[in-house]
Amino acid sequence: MTPLLALSQTTINFTYLVAAVLLIVGIRRLSSPPTARSGNWIAAVGMGIAIFFTFLDEDITSYWLIVVGMAVGTVIGVVSARLVKMTAMPQMVALFNGVGGGAAALIAAAEFHRIAPAAGHLSGDSVGAMLFSALIGSISFSGSLVAFGKLQEVLPGRPITYAGQQVVNALLFAALLGLGVLAGSTEQGIWMVLLLLGALLFGVLLVLPIGGADMPVVISLLNAFTGLAAASAGFVLENTALIIGGTLVGASGTLLTVLMGRAMNRSIANVLFGAFGAAPAGGAAAAASTDGKSYREVTADDTAVMLAYAQRVVVVPGYGLAVAQAQHAVRELADLLEARGVDVKYAIHPVAGRMPGHMNVLLAEAQVPYPQLYDMDDINPEFPRTDVALVIGANDVTNPAARDNPESPLYGMPILNVDQAANVVVLKRSMSPGFAGIDNDLFYEANSAMLFGDAKSSVEKLVAAVKAA
């Protein structure tokens, strides 16, 4: 088949420039609340332009593979994006990220196969990029699948560790570099296949020992990896759209990863190799130290009275709220309290939930006005003046040990100073530790009380009780 309308490479490159500008403007607008939604669509239009004009590239001589592939991908993409629940958003992002990395690796593999049979045909320029794309794309693919599994709780969220893990990973990585050199120098497919398989294995081994609480950071890092894999695929194909789009994501994703790590007071190296929450010594010590302590249980009715006659209430949402889909009930409770003249604020920890901003998305879904949402630094000075802090399904981000106990694995992580409020009511299903696997000293404080149950049903009970109060 002849091309529909073969455009010169110069013309196509010009359209890629237009697309790149739209992508940049799009990301820029995504960074500010009022313009974010339009930014997403501007980026999508840029993407559409790049895709449309690629159809007119003279190198493309057959369309059916592309058309069928895009149709299948569109159906899967639309259906999964529509059906996914807001609480499952983090793992959905992980999946979309993984397939992107997989695509970059497959491009590298196909290009290697096309050029390699005639030895000596690989140019020094592109072979490095090809191998890098295969390596990073595969790691991102399998790593994202493991991250998905952990967040979806198909795989255990706790770190999976074994003796000598880091040695195994280091050896495997060295082996991958060796395979890369072999594949590049001998140009034989077998080395490329081994490189791809080894990289897939490495991605799995890299993410398995990382605890569920760190998954947002990992997904962000893998997002940056996929960007770099796409960019290096761009080097292989000498395609500026890929280089620009991929690099933008690689750079901004890396920065975003660092910002998230900083919010948790952890370096990226610590996230990747620290096996956070697994440390048996630290865990045992933390458990032992709380053995002698006791907690106080409170009923929904008592809590409702406390709330109804408070002046200042701060709601601290966490992942438990997301799981229970309690955001609408929380909004209703807040409205009732406000109608009684209670001042209600929400304290949003940067890493509450399983992704930064996760809580903002959920509360926005329930149409909580965002002037009521306060960042950690803005709300912390308020806690000493707060009558009731209502902790709904949040745990590690309220643990005072992070502030006071240098022995705690959490030590140094900025927290919400919930314990400084006059009263703390913790809505939780049980006394089990949080995602990081660490017991929370907050629960044993004298001013704390536990309200056990599913977050949504507990909040609904509070709503009914406040109405009656």
Place this chain on the structure above:
Amino acid sequence: MTLLNSITVFVLAVFIGIEIISKVPTMLHTPLMSGTNAIHGIVLVGAMLIAGSADSDLEKALAFVAVVFATINVVGGFLVTDRMLEMFKRKPSKPDAE
């Protein structure tokens, strides 16, 4: 020269990528991650070029899967981001309780 051009584009894009997100409020981190996630779906362009010029069956198979994967990345990524951002629209404001 082409390689040098590519490297030039790459280096400039690194700076832009860092610059444009350096002032993002925390509440937008998730949508931003999701939005940039959609943008690396630009690998679809590469997958199309490979699929459109593949000779052997193996290349065709690899390229086909690459096109499917990349399309899921693009389409799913933008739609999910839009769903998140849709929730940020301001509700008709009622007077603050304070």
